[in-house]
Amino acid sequence: MxxxxxxxxxxxxxxxxxxxxxxxxxxxxxxxxxxxxxxxxxxxxxxxxxxxxxxxxxxxxxxxxxxxxxxxxxxxxxxxxxxxxxxxxxxxxxxxxxxxxxxxxxxxxxxxxxxxxxxxxxxxxxxxxxxxxxxxxxxxxxxxxxxxxxxxxxxxxxxxxxxxxxxxxxxxxYEPIAAALDHEQRTEREEIVLVADIGGGTSDFSVVRVGPGRAHRTDRRDDILASHGVHIAGTDFDRRVSLGSVMPPLGFGAFGPEIKGQPPRPVPSRVYFDLSTWHLVNTVYAPQRVAELANMIDFYGEPVHHQRLMSTVRHRLGHALLGRSESAKIAVAEHGVADIDLAVVEPGLRSHLDAAGMAQALRDDLDRIVACARDTVARAGLQPDGVDAVYFTGGSTGLGLLTDGLAAAFPTARSARGDRLASVATxxxxxxxxxxxx
Missing domain, CATH: 3.30.420.40 (ATPase, nucleotide binding domain)
Structure with a gap:
């Protein structure tokens, strides 16, 4: 083979x-x-x-x-x-x-x-x-x-x-179709399942008819009632956590000095968004970009913010800080609170994230994901109560805020779970x- x-x-x-x-x-x-x-x-x-x-x-x-x-x-x-x-x-x-x-x-x-x-x-x-x-x-x-x-x-x-x-x-x-095939192995009757495959990069949904009598068909096109998705998922959650809890001590959301009686202007924010986006972190380390950032010290009302930013850039700490954002997200999901150690930037520097703060940071993203799920079911010509089961897969479905919101959108459907990381591959x-x- x-x-x-x-x-x-x-x-x-x-x-x-x-x-x-x-x-x-x-x-x-x-x-x-x-x-x-x-x-x-x-x-x-x-x-x-x-x-x-x-x-x-x-x-x-x-x-x-x-x-x-x-x-x-x-x-x-x-x-x-x-x-x-x-x-x-x-x-x-x-x-x-x-x-x-x-x-x-x-x-x-x-x-x-x-x-x-x-x-x-x-x-x-x-x-x-x-x-x-x-x-x-x-x-x-x-x-x-x-x-x-x-x-x-x-x-x-x-x-x-x-x-x-x-x-x-x-x-x-399609990855959610693959997840449906994995789920089908454990179904004992025919049902309509909404597959919610939410990983690191995308939130994908498919409404699929599954059942033991259909499992061995090669062509399943007639069983796929609708597919839809949105490019929001785990790495976007990491970015939200980073911008909300990790980047502010580095100057994100801060203001510059008051000049000639004019109101202070916000510190330029693009670098913080790039440092909070996994595939853009490396763009910040280009020599010309580092030089430009070094020359921006006058934009900062608090010089320590600029010092921390430059330490992050010069020592290439972007991925390390994003890793701390990811760990904080997981810690809050599991324990309700996270103490974020930022000592790699400055000895003793710390930040904090709790459940309320994460819910606020992720609210817009979670609302868009739930709206996408509702839209997928509507595209299948169904009402929410027409879904028999919601099958959760993908690493981000370990986040209770997310799965609770999706379950509430389809209150008559039972929740089913596969291997969060391996069901699509299966x-x-x-x-x-x-x-x-x-």
Missing amino acids: SYCAIDFGTSNSAIAIPAPGDAGMRLVPLENGQPTMPTAVFYCTDADDLPPSVHRPPLPELPRTFGRAAVQAYVDGYEGRLMRSMKSVLGTALIDQTTEVGHGHGVKYLDIVTGYLRHLRTLAEADGGQPLTQAVLGRPVFFVDDEPERDAQAQASLEAAARAVGFADIAFQ GLGLYAKRLFGA
């Missing part, structure tokens, strides 16, 4: 291959025995000081690490550049651009995506003991909201990366088996 299924996610990725005999599909253990791996790459720029488990591609490509090892290399302070949320670059002008990774080295964003997919394929081939030439790749309902041309370009870029890796036969499936594997397995 030469086929596989790849869930290339904004935050985490997975790959499924045929199990021995006729046992269906299985997820490949990618890192430390785990079936999912963070979608992260760390490019190593110091050849004399490399982290463990480094991969050495042919010259002139740089050594690199992937997944949890990539994040750890960044945390441990190795020379290089951490890349995360590469999927968010698909459909943007950045995909064909080159980003500096240090010591004069540059890498095209599309090559970063290609290298990560190649790593997934290599791990899967080693685990399965045979080459893989056919692949089903998951995709969000919309890579880009309300721009069909850019959305098509995003899929074309992902397909180009997959072909560069060595896949000759490529198919795509469903893509089922689809790949039906498509290529014959």
Whole structure:
């Protein structure tokens, strides 16, 4: 069997291959025995000081690490550049651009995506003991909201990366449809399910008719009643938390000095938005941008804000601060409060986030996600009480604020949950088996 299924996610990725005999599909253990791996790459720029488990591609490509090892290399302070949320670059002008990774080295964003997919394929081939030439790749309902041309370009870029890796036969499936196929394995009767697949980059919804009598059909187009999505999800939540709790001590929302009796003006905010957006953090470190920021000290009424900002930029702490925002989001979801340690910027610097603050920070995003879910059901020609079940999948469905809001929008539907990180990959594997397995 030469086929596989790849869930290339904004935050985490997975790959499924045929199990021995006729046992269906299985997820490949990618890192430390785990079936999912963070979608992260760390490019190593110091050849004399490399982290463990480094991969050495042919010259002139740089050594690199992937997944949890990539994040750890960044945390441990190795020379290089951490890349995360590469999927968010698909459909943007950045995909064909080159980003500096240090010591004069540059890498095209599309090559970063290609290298990560190649790593997934290599791990899967080693685990399965045979080459893989056919692949089903998951995709969000919309890579880009309300721009069909850019959305098509995003899929074309992902397909180009997959072909560069060595896949000759490529198919795509919507990620929420894949989740529905996974859910269907556990249904005992026919039902209408609203799949809520909310990960790192997008919130995708599909209304799907599922049931034991339909499970073995290859063509399920008639069972897909509607699909819709919005480009808001976990990384947007991270940005909201960052702007609300992490960036204010660095000057976000502050004002400049009073000049000649004129009211103080707000400190320019673009740098804070870039530092709070995973795939834009690296743009702040360009030498010209750093020089421009250094010259903006007169814009700040509180010089300490500018000092903290420059410390963040010069020491390339953007990803570390976003990681603290992400951890704070998770801590509040689990415990109701988070104490945010910002000592990497300044000794003793801290911030705070509680449930009320996070609810306020995320309110607009959550409202848009719930509205998208309602719209999806309406596009299927149904009222909210026409939904039998809401199936939650994707890493961001661990956020109670989100799932509670969606459940309240469909009060007569039962809530069902799969593996938040692996159900899409499992469903893509089922689809790949039906498509290529014959």
